[in-house]
Structures are given as C-alpha cells and as structure tokens.
Amino acid sequence: MSDANVRIPEEAKDRLAAIAAAEGLSLRAYLARLAETLLTPAERAERAEKALAALKEWNGYAPTAAEEQDLDSELDRRLSQVTSR
DSSP, X not given: OOOOOOOOOHHHHHHHHHHHHHTTOOHHHHHHHHHHHXXXXXXXXXXXXXXXXXXXXXXOOOOOHHHHHHXXXXXXXXXXXXXXX
C-alpha cells in the first residue's frame, strides 16, 4: 500500500476526521472506504447505460435525447425548489 499526501483546507480535513471518528474509523480508513464506494464517471455511465437497457427491455422505455434533456431540466427545477427552502 502506498501513501499519498493530499493538500486540502484544514476545515475540510477536520470535518472528514470528525465524520471518520463518528464511524469508529481513522481518517485514513475512512478515505480508503470512501474511495472504494464512490463510482468513477466511467462506472456511473456504464451503470446508467445498463439501467436504460433494462428499462427498455422491461417496458419499452427509450427516451430521445430531447426527452432526456426535458426530464433533466425538470429534475433540476424541482431540486432547486427544494434546496432553496
């Protein structure tokens, strides 16, 4: 296992350390676990592609690019309403 030095603001380090401690982990163990559980952009794209294929096979759902954009815009609108409260 190799070590890495990562420069982040002190406040971010302190926050991560507090979260790790609350879960009974060292900061190092918490960051390692976090890295194992997060998806890379390529992994997210692959999962989205598989989900879309499963939906198409299951119920014929196959939105056009314009429909996807409309749905994304609607989701963004709704999320902004919720987060601005």
